[in-house]
Amino acid sequence: MDKVINGKLLREEKLALFSEKIKSIPDKLKLVVIQVGENAASDVYVRNKRNVCERVGILFKHLKYDSITEDELVSVISGLNNDSSVTGILVQLPLPEGINTENVINSISPLKDVDGLTIKNVGALFSGKPRLVPCTALGVMSILDNIDANLEGSNVVVVGRSKLVGLPLVALLLRENATVTVCHSKTVNLKEKTSQADILIVAVGNKEFIKGDFVKKDAIVIDVGINRDSGKLYGDCAFDEVVGKCKYITPVPGGVGPLTITYLINNVIEAYHLQKKD
Numbered sequence: 707m708d709k710v711i712n713g714k715l716l717r718e719e720k721l722a723l724f725s726e727k728i729k730s731i732p733d734k735l736k737l738v739v740i741q742v743g744e745n746a747a748s749d750v751y752v753r754n755k756r757n758v759c760e761r762v763g764i765l766f767k768h769l770k771y772d773s774i775t776e777d778e779l780v781s782v783i784s785g786l787n788n789d790s791s792v793t794g795i796l797v798q799l800p801l802p803e804g805i806n807t808e809n810v811i812n813s814i815s816p817l818k819d820v821d822g823l824t825i826k827n828v829g830a831l832f833s834g835k836p837r838l839v840p841c842t843a844l845g846v847m848s849i850l851d852n853i854d855a856n857l858e859g860s861n862v863v864v865v866g867r868s869k870l871v872g873l874p875l876v877a878l879l880l881r882e883n884a885t886v887t888v889c890h891s892k893t894v895n896l897k898e899k900t901s902q903a904d905i906l907i908v909a910v911g912n913k914e915f916i917k918g919d920f921v922k923k924d925a926i927v928i929d930v931g932i933n934r935d936s937g938k939l940y941g942d943c944a945f946d947e948v949v950g951k952c953k954y955i956t957p958v959p960g961g962v963g964p965l966t967i968t969y970l971i972n973n974v975i976e977a978y979h980l981q982k983k984d
């Protein structure tokens with residue numbers, strides 16, 4: 707196994723597995739992605755989602771609104787919740803100002819919430835009964851599994867506590883009996899914490915924020931960050947400084963990113979099975 711983890715290779719393995727699962731399902735799966743307003747990054751993310759869905763045989767519908775009120779949006783979602791041909795619903799974030807994101811997300815049926823962000827799915831995860839879990843967190847766990855990271859008893863430091871990445875990772879890592887430390891913008895002496903980590907997971911959104919001396923020798927470093935600067939992508943870790951010290955590292959791009967959309971496919975399949983059980 708190379709020190710620099712190849713997320714694209716793992717994506718291909720996982721997509722092949724998920725494609726087989728989809729072939730064995732008698733119904734056609736369908737994902738609806740809702741986008742509001744203009745956002746160039748969102749356009750790219752939605753296009754990538756469409757491409758992967760089409761590749762594995764999931765129907766993809768993109769509902770794009772230039773402007774829509776919160777009530778109208780909730781009403782669209784209610785229609786999709788009641789439409790048995792729709793397997794998964796995803797609201798592309800961020801939503802424009804003036805729309806309460808939490809209200810909109812929580813109007814999605816928890817059985818169709820393929821981003822795993824509704825309060826019911828977050829609650830299920832933290833009460834030890836995960837159902838639909840945020841894709842990036844699942845992608846990170848699959849990377850750790852693939853390199854046979856020994857989570858039980860390991861000191862894992864997660865930098866970032868967002869609902870999308872840091873928080874769900876904490877729950878998933880605890881389930882594997884890791885000893886988890888969560889750091890955030892108010893953490894005092896971050897370097898002291900990160901340099902104790904056997905496994906360091908960084909999801910901050912700050913270009914090359916984690917320097918070489920933040921990392922313990924032979925640590926596993928998972929860089930979730932995606933930061934754009936002058937048309938180039940950078941992670942949250944200063945790759946060139948960290949790569950010489952660590953045991954494994956995910957590059958940006960090509961590390962965690964490819965696994966995120968892959969696990970969206972996993973979640974559409976999971977959503978189908980949850981709805982069948984209900």
Ligand SMILES: NC(=O)c1ccc[n+]([C@@H]2O[C@H](COP(=O)([O-])OP(=O)(O)OC[C@H]3O[C@@H](n4cnc5c(N)ncnc54)[C@H](OP(=O)(O)O)[C@@H]3O)[C@@H](O)[C@H]2O)c1
Nearest residue numbers: 842866867868871890891909910911930931932962963966
């Ligand atoms: N690879 C992928 O597929 C993928 C998927 C999702 C996100 N991302 C990327 O991952 C990064 C994080 O995304 P997100 O959605 O989790 O972002 P977010 O919601 O903005 O959360 C950022 C987190 O970083 C913490 N933070 C900010 N400054 C810090 C500092 N100086 N020291 C320690 N912690 C600090 C914040 O702490 P507070 O809670 O105290 O504010 C917050 O918990 C972004 O670059 C995003 O683009 C990548």
